[in-house]
Amino acid sequence: MIYLAGRSQGWWGKKEEDAELPPHEDEAPGIPSSNIPSPVNTSALNVDKWLKTGSRGEEVKQLQRNLDSDIKLIFNLTGKKLNPVGSIDGIFGQKTKDALWNVKNVVEISLRRYSQIPLKFIDLV
Secondary structure, eight states, X not given: OOOOTTXXXXXXXXXXXXXXXXXXXXXXXXXXXXXXXXXXXXXXXXXXXXXXXXXXXXXXXXXXXXXXXHHHHHHHHHOOOOOOOOOOSSBOOHHHHHHHHHHHSOSOBOHHHHHHSOOGGGGGO
16 A cells, blocks of 8 residues: 555645654554555655566665565465565566566556555465
């Protein structure tokens, strides 16, 4: 789940420094909340940019962060160890592609679409 700072009058204040963290709706019982990353300010990202092998930039870094978080969540919920995303370097290479396939069952995606597709691990439980 991605929270956009400064976009609404909801949980976030008018200014990013007034921001409050929203509750973790997807927090599973028994998983320490420290495993759930803090929201990242994604207002500067193009969430509709299509990311695939060879893509580079901040959008890829955010995708890699999302994948890393979901891989940890899947392990905590199921004990299933998936290959890591590799380094969060903003380069969409083979490790990012493999991690995306393992988590979402696709090899190309946008950040907006990433938040809409359920985790593949549901089949693993």
